[in-house]
Amino acid sequence: MAEQGTRLLRPTPEVTTHPSESMNNADFVMVGLFVIVWAGALGYWxxxxxxxxxxxxxxxTETN
Incomplete structure (x- = not known):
């Protein structure tokens, strides 16, 4: 019985992720957004x- 209670209190992998891991994901998102916006601007150009x-x-001298 005591084992079940301690098992519930163990942190899940999502809770124990290191802050630098989430920053790596943010870096990929920022670079991805930059590439998408740049490609869109180039396409529009x-x-x-x-x-x-x-x-x-x-x-x-040019007339429209």
Missing amino acids: HIAKVEHRWDHAGSP
């Missing part, structure tokens, strides 16, 4: 032809 619009934005 090519699809919307942003560079083309910026090259011709100050041209006084």
Whole structure:
């Protein structure tokens, strides 16, 4: 009977994780978000032809 009570008080692996392990996960999340945002911006740059619009934005001879 006493053994069952102590078994309930033992910490689970989720509780005993080291703080640096959770920071490693946060690092992967931050790097992943950076890559996703960067890829999205690069895709938008090519699809919307942003560079083309910026090259011709100050041209006084061009008519829209």
